[in-house]
Amino acid sequence: MRKQNGFSLIELLIVVAIILIIAAISIPNLLRARMAANQASAVAAIRTLVTAQITYQSEYPTTGFAGSLAELGPPSANGCPTPNSTTACLIDHTLATSTATPGKDGYIFSVASFQGGTSFAAAGTAVNWNQTGVNSYCAIEDDVTRFKLETSTVSPTTYTGTPAACAALTPLQ
16 A cells, blocks of 8 residues: 555645634634724824813913814924914824824824814714724813714714713713
């Protein structure tokens, strides 16, 4: 009888099947971990926006709070030559331009000022619901980050429409 070298077709199919089973188990967990990381990044971005708004209002008291992300960020990705009330350079360029897809870490953000610049709302929502995140986040001048578990993709302007819309959401613990 002749001795075989290598693996039989059945042995190779068994190994491939085991690899596919392991992949089928681990890929959903990796996607959930990525979504959790995106949501944590969104919470951090909202806190950054609140801090930037408070700093902006302190630096430019006659203007009040900034009315857009562009006013809080630099004029370009190359930096900020001279901060002013239209480009205050308080947030990075990536966050300042994350008002549309692809956003920043799977979230898009918005900022709005109200009552002549005496109040504001900052919000962030997932670009693709249940893929990049499931929560929407917002904060107002009380510096409490709030969230809402969404059932579909929504615009961040939903929560920057009025500070009351944001204040009605559940505070993060």
